[in-house]
Amino acid sequence: MVLKPSHYKSNVWIDWCPGCGDFGITAAMYRAFSELNLDPAKTVVVSGIGCSGKTPHFLNVNGVHTLHGRAIPFAVGIKLANPELTVVVNGGDGDLLGIGSGHFVAVGRRNIDILIILHNNGVYGLTKGQASPTLSKGVLTKSLSKPNIQDAVNPIALALASGYTFVARGYSMLAEHLKNLIIAGIEHRGTAFIDVLQPCVTYNDIHTVEFYRKRVYNLEDEGWSPDVKGEEQETNKKLLAAWEKSLEWGDRIPIGIFYRNTGISTFEDRLSEEIPIYKISPPSKQIISDEKGRTLIDREIFRKIFRDYIIIRKQER
């Protein structure tokens, strides 16, 4: 049975501001999930706290709305314990790149097979418009009382430096393009990251739909090829090219896949090497007792497993 996009919409009233870019992200998710025909029971959307954090409630798949900045480690735990699940993280820019940037960097070292979607609106939406880590120095949005004193972090460059194997940018108002990125991100085996430009109509009057409409262009249209094929040499070349592209921000803002490397093992693969049964029988699936509640490990098995810690007493003299 193929599920239509509308099936992925929950019956919770969406309480984002009318016109918010988050609607576009959610719509693209409905459509991507539908095209991939994801089983709602095997799909988990994990979010942090913020306007973006409410996303899971609006989707009719499993939703885990966690803590500010912690969506990634929650998602990592879910995925490692049950690798058969499709796990998508939705986070704000404050969430993923401010309070949560430690986790953002760390997950890059693991290449766990999840997709991370950044709701990049330049502000802390739900706390009423303070500057987020993606807002440039000197910018004065209507929610600020004076120009931003901190500089912006570059999400694409940071993801590349952190080892992400799929790095892309989308724009919430280009739903079809974003949908395709989401599909590609989910299909990618490894940690995928999509920086989504998301206008906040209420607090950010700089990065508006108008602002992006004029600037955004599609990398693909310019023949960009993000894919690493083969050796390290090539990896470095592609990485550097992507870094260079990541610096483009001004009159022209590129969207699309910046970098993709399918040659790095996922963390799940690495775990399987350590623990051969991991993939068939991950932590969530294992049976640990019989029906009567007796442990799998009984006295005899215990003695075998821990034999190095057991001392058999010298026979009485």
Add this chain to the structure above:
Amino acid sequence: MVLKPSHYKSNVWIDWCPGCGDFGITAAMYRAFSELNLDPAKTVVVSGIGCSGKTPHFLNVNGVHTLHGRAIPFAVGIKLANPELTVVVNGGDGDLLGIGSGHFVAVGRRNIDILIILHNNGVYGLTKGQASPTLSKGVLTKSLSKPNIQDAVNPIALALASGYTFVARGYSMLAEHLKNLIIAGIEHRGTAFIDVLQPCVTYNDIHTVEFYRKRVYNLEDEGWSPDVKGEEQETNKKLLAAWEKSLEWGDRIPIGIFYRNTGISTFEDRLSEEIPIYKISPPSKQIISDEKGRTLIDREIFRKIFRDYIIIRKQER
């Protein structure tokens, strides 16, 4: 009066393992501080937790040995409240790039005038040799029971992506070179970062003195010019070149200054623009009451400052 390097050595017994690379870092600090003739009372060394975290106790300047991963925000508070102090952070790789990587990234957005020295030994020293975030995947040090399952983060690339304006690498066994880097880092106005290759003789038998001796070369010797002069174009060029260099890790490992940009305002400068008296009279220096403990702000001043919140009652009818 010029203080000799030995003056900067405290009388605390140094309890690092004999042969530890941390000795080299400390020695380079003694010498750099001496060459700069730093006033011990106006110098603060801030550290996290780990073998590296003990550093301040071995130096005869102010020392603040903080929490695991938090040396940067402590240092930021010290510097912002008293910008006349020279503030140096010493942190382990677990400290700065594992638990503390959120702060590591965030400080790049501010360009606060501090120097951060990374004790990069590939392991969690003080907790007995677990893999640190700089240890590559598959590496098996003698302290590990199986090859490392997580990949390494690239400190230089990460610092560049985070906006650091001075990014360098040193090697703890090349004390003269390292001393010069430390001097340059302290003299740099803005956030400076030195990734110091630091052999851990007890737990890391891969990244040994022998290992580095064969590989380390000096960027300067190859005519590397790290300095950004002028416009954005140039910034991006230098940044990309530095990123490219940061990928060099194998038979040849570059040390020296990768990137330096003196054209970005420091956070302190930005604060001065907001608060004109900030530099002459930073938070630590202000007098807030008279000798009798009366507040600077009396009733009349209060009425002036907060006049927008005060309502004068309509005269009685």
Add this chain to the structure above:
Amino acid sequence: MSVKEANILLGGPQGAGLETTAQILTSSLAYLGYGVLADREYYSNIKGRHSYIHARISAEMIPLSLSYPVEIVGAMDSETIFTHFEDLGDGGYLIYDSSTDNRTLSSIASMEPILKNRITERLKRLGVEAKVSSLVDYLASNGRAEIVALDFPSILDTFKKRFEPEPIQASRYVSSILVGAVCGLLDIDEEAVKYGVSRRFMKKEKLIEHNVFLVNYVADYIRENYGSPYKLDNSRLSLNEMLTVMGNDVVAMAKIVGGLRYQSYYPITPASDESFFIEAFERLEVDGDSIGGIVVFQTEDEIAAITSAIGASLTGARVATATSGPGFSLMVEGLGWAGHSEVPLVITYYQRGGPSTGLPTRGGQSDLLFTLFASHGEFPRIVLASGDHIEAFYDAIEAMNYAERYQLPVIHLLDKFLANSFITMGIPDFSKIYIDRGMIVEDGEDYRRYEFNGPISPRANLGSKAVMWYTGDEHDEYGHITEDPEYRIKMYNKRMEKLDLIDKEIDPEKRAVLYGDFSADYLLVGWGFVKGVAIDSINKLRSQGLNGAYLHLKMFSPFPSSYVKSIIGSFDSDRVILVEHNYLAQAGKIVAMNTGTIIDRMIVKYTGRPIYVNELIIGIRKILEGEMRVVLSYGA
């Protein structure tokens, strides 16, 4: 006819101008010398969910608490009518937009399904169709309420014809219709209206002109058609100047007055407004001259907020950070370092509804036990809670004094109720304010930060002439690490004995305050924002012949044990009642822990809404009739 006080409720969608309404009204009323207390209730949402303001206006005093039913419900939208029609007292006035008469309950998307079901049920029982006009008719027909039906769109049309405002702005004038209606019912004069509007829009002459017109236009209409049923008595308050402030503002002002020079924060409701307020005054200019400068620093998270504040404190700056539950949870490790390293530090803690993200924009008092024991290991701390806006002002300054005098972290507990309620109050009494920076030394040959000379060692700052060391490890007098057992005991004792010192130095009667006397028939025990409603309820009940007292707990660490024990002990145990905004009655646990007296009667509320006089009175009666635990629930 005129009244001594009026209770009103104004509701509408979040983001539609309700705050403007409240500000104009409060200013106008303050201008006439009335006391106002106004609570803001809102969802964790930016636009569209239901929010409301619930206020008491008094000609006799500064109101300390709120109560239901109200005399006026002003509805910006139909959700307000459905949600609050039962909050209106018999004969009260419902102001609403008659153009929405055909709105049905089921069509209101922003209303929570749970509530919608409940209202549907209720209307069914009342035999009323779930439609605005039907509900209004019902209220009108059985004399339950007077209906002030205003056709908002047509009023706006009249207005637009006259002023031609920009189209996008027109909707933003809706709030002035409500203000006008209320001004009519309370008979607020034109001068006061003008004053209130002018303050809200500061110098924006056009906006002022428009809104003054609109308010007066509606007010006149009301006066003509309904009279002014709640015309207020002339104010008998003696204040000639009034601050109109929210709790956040009061604390911010106090910190500025008290010499705060570094505040770090990470945005969080309901704490961050305080930091924005301080930031607005970062230059501290008086008549164009700067008398100081305050660094307000937005950090990357709360861990950086507390640790950078500690760093700043080590340099001698007067520092604080402000946060709420989730933020404080992240500060716990830093708190321990500060306590262990004897760093002066104030944490202003605005409680909200927990646990976890909980009810992030609602109030609560469920973090008390947490603040007392947060962080691993043992170290001294002061935990201080304020009961109202005025207390909050003085306490915020005391907190900074205590922190520096005793060289330790001070947690100043407030809550969302206080933070987000407007009040009119007098200008603080400066004779009660002082600054105490503790024992500071400047130069330091062989300086020892932790010199053994009693619990407090003279403090030199980083940047002074002394060289010093700090560490989170156990340390010697210089601040270097030691694991020596004898030293350990001495240093540990030195730290912990601060609690005895403070216990000796700060008067117990400042730490727990008894309102009423020992002859009372019953004793309420509470803290924080409970103060106002407890005192008012006692007063109400006194007029009904029941004589009560209220024990207001202010400092929980160090706890004024024997003083509290003696007070509680002089009441029969079945006449002592805890009143708290949490489930466990946490202050009661602290009383038990410190005095051995278990108070087993309690009135608690944890819906995130404040306790109202009407329900507390009933609660007290129930307890006095033998119930052990009453859970309050009033309020939408």
Add this chain to the structure above:
Amino acid sequence: MSVKEANILLGGPQGAGLETTAQILTSSLAYLGYGVLADREYYSNIKGRHSYIHARISAEMIPLSLSYPVEIVGAMDSETIFTHFEDLGDGGYLIYDSSTDNRTLSSIASMEPILKNRITERLKRLGVEAKVSSLVDYLASNGRAEIVALDFPSILDTFKKRFEPEPIQASRYVSSILVGAVCGLLDIDEEAVKYGVSRRFMKKEKLIEHNVFLVNYVADYIRENYGSPYKLDNSRLSLNEMLTVMGNDVVAMAKIVGGLRYQSYYPITPASDESFFIEAFERLEVDGDSIGGIVVFQTEDEIAAITSAIGASLTGARVATATSGPGFSLMVEGLGWAGHSEVPLVITYYQRGGPSTGLPTRGGQSDLLFTLFASHGEFPRIVLASGDHIEAFYDAIEAMNYAERYQLPVIHLLDKFLANSFITMGIPDFSKIYIDRGMIVEDGEDYRRYEFNGPISPRANLGSKAVMWYTGDEHDEYGHITEDPEYRIKMYNKRMEKLDLIDKEIDPEKRAVLYGDFSADYLLVGWGFVKGVAIDSINKLRSQGLNGAYLHLKMFSPFPSSYVKSIIGSFDSDRVILVEHNYLAQAGKIVAMNTGTIIDRMIVKYTGRPIYVNELIIGIRKILEGEMRVVLSYGA
């Protein structure tokens, strides 16, 4: 002549093989059926600082506690001699390296200056020069001790001549000299030595051969020259198999047996050894077949440790994380989410010396109040503490059962004393072990994670057929956000009523255990690692005519209030004594909070070293003679 038990202390620089010494000795002794308890004391340092092992060996029982003085001090270096000479009982044996005779105290760089000063003073008072030979002479001459002077270098020479080990390794044989000396004094036979050495070096034949030679060589020398003054009685223990394990190991084994499938951790002393142990068994192979697989995940910090464990738990895996104070401080926010969202989660919490970084490699019990109230807001949790290795085993499994049965976080409190002490114990009794996963459902049409049917809603896992939502906000039955006040009360009550349910279901006598009876003359009240020393001290005092009892508190939330109250209440209040490893006597605070009984007599220790029988006995006597508070301090 032979003895029933022996107490020994072996010291040397950290990293020089002391652990090897302990492992060999313990294995040899266990092989002969003796009970051993051995505590490891060390600095927060990798190499060079002083560390020591303090053990009791018994032919009659598994020792529960340690005591001073000891019969044997074995010194690897001169720092040990200076530090511990007074720990040696009259007539005891000092084993030392006579080649260090000329070492002076002042030349020992690794010794803390504070301690050095103290020893200098002490020696001055004794009239002894601060030099090894002088101190040894002093001990020998006044009959204070027997001196076993071994010339380590020359022994090593003999050995080297015979085996020609690689030069770098020779120094690593020093530990075998000590083992040999001890084996000589205790008369451990060659077979046992061989057994012990073989187990330590597993299959490394050469190392085994060398070390067996060396141990026996020295042991023979000792037997010849000193006899075997502490020849042990034949063991009367009935165990034929013994586990020789540290506390960390025991808990790890229990978790494996109990079905743990996901453990996250961030390295921290003294918790991480547990995770390494589990990781070593990640494949769970028995006879080459895997019967499961455990993911042990080293995270980037403790925040990720707890949050990823929560994530894993949501999928139905049995999960835990293990940490110590600083790590737990960072987990507080995640803990609240788990409590609020009703997630089964075990946190194994190894207490160390606080506050802050404190004494990171020493023990303590100062985190109890913190664990009870950690995180903002209110939610149910279980806090369970184990008193010894055996309890720890069963408790670790129970903790996981409770977590899943009641769908909440369980904090399992242990401490460094337990974590880092070796013990010999029997193989657990599998008839006492069971697995309870609580109410799990598989498919889920219209599944409601928080269905209102009592405190526990049937749990479906992420990945089952159900679709569900989780949030840290207050939520409805589906897990969607709600701010509705009525729902709030219902959901809040549902959560909190778990505590009543647990209180009903878990026998109070399991949560607090009385050793001894009501007729006793005094009652000790303690928890955790205090158990052993409390019971042993009571036994000791009983033989001196004082009849005591010990109340062992095991579960602090929910607290078995009436049971504890009834026990404590049956003793005169001046005969009830708290014994704790903290300053405040924290368990006493919890007793007061829950029962209203303030226990005001206490024996506390917070030097980071364990409480010893010798000092506890004195402490008890002092209290019984009228002192209110005794602070213990024995141990270097």
